[in-house]
């Protein structure tokens with residue numbers, strides 16, 4: 001038995017004359033790890049942000065556990081993001097002035113957890129991710145891979161059912177990248193949670209249970225045969241519907 005946790009229907013998004021999402025349909029099952037690959041500018045980040053309720057599509061819907069998040073107002077969407085989603089981005093989301101444990105605990109404190117309890121839970125996650133003894137270091141005092149593990153701890157400490165990761169290993173060497181992917185997969189799909197990640201790295205994508213490709217805003221389960229060709233698997237005039245594994 002499968003359960004769709006995140007579903008997109010007929011998503012379209014334009015920026016001026018450019019099309020970032022072109023009639024995208026997608027179902028993601030709980031517990032899946034889905035990698036989205038594709039050329040620069042093909043629409044991967046726009047898709048990730050739209051699925052996460054950060055960007056509102058021009059047309060189409062995104063439903064999370066049966067709720068149409070495109071119909072929620074900004075306050076409701078921020079609450080949903082805070083409580084149910086986690087984010088691991090290549091840069092920008094960790095606060096450099098705070099220590100590792102403060103960065104993780106902040107996610108809980110924003111949900112009303114008292115600092116002492118928040119830090120206790122955060123210490124558990126940091127230890128789980130191999131960062132014992134580094135709780136008091138500021139982000140700049142950590143390596144790239146250690147900082148990404150702090151970001152994974154922060155994304156998971158609230159019990160997020162879906163983690164969205166944009167190039168989570170983009171700045172890391174291949175060894176550290178493999179370690180971060182192991183941590184990210186264990187913290188998400190390993191616990192029955194869901195991971196949606198954007199990557200340019202086919203080795204990273206191969207660690208996920210499914211890889212999708214963006215090409216000029218069109219989502220496909222297979223690489224386009226050649227630049228400019230219609231993505232394989234998409235019949236002429238057919239639907240771009242991508243169901244998860246059954």
Ligand SMILES: Nc1ncnc2c1ncn2[C@@H]1O[C@H](COP(=O)(O)OP(=O)(O)OP(=O)(O)O)[C@@H](O)[C@H]1O
Pocket residue numbers: 015018019020038039040041042043044045046047214
């Ligand atoms: N806020 C924005 N304003 C204008 N155009 C945008 C905006 N965000 C994205 N775009 C455009 O939409 C298209 C898709 O961008 P997006 O960032 O989703 O691509 P991407 O596949 O993630 O690229 P990359 O791999 O380089 O990060 C690009 O042509 C981009 O220039």
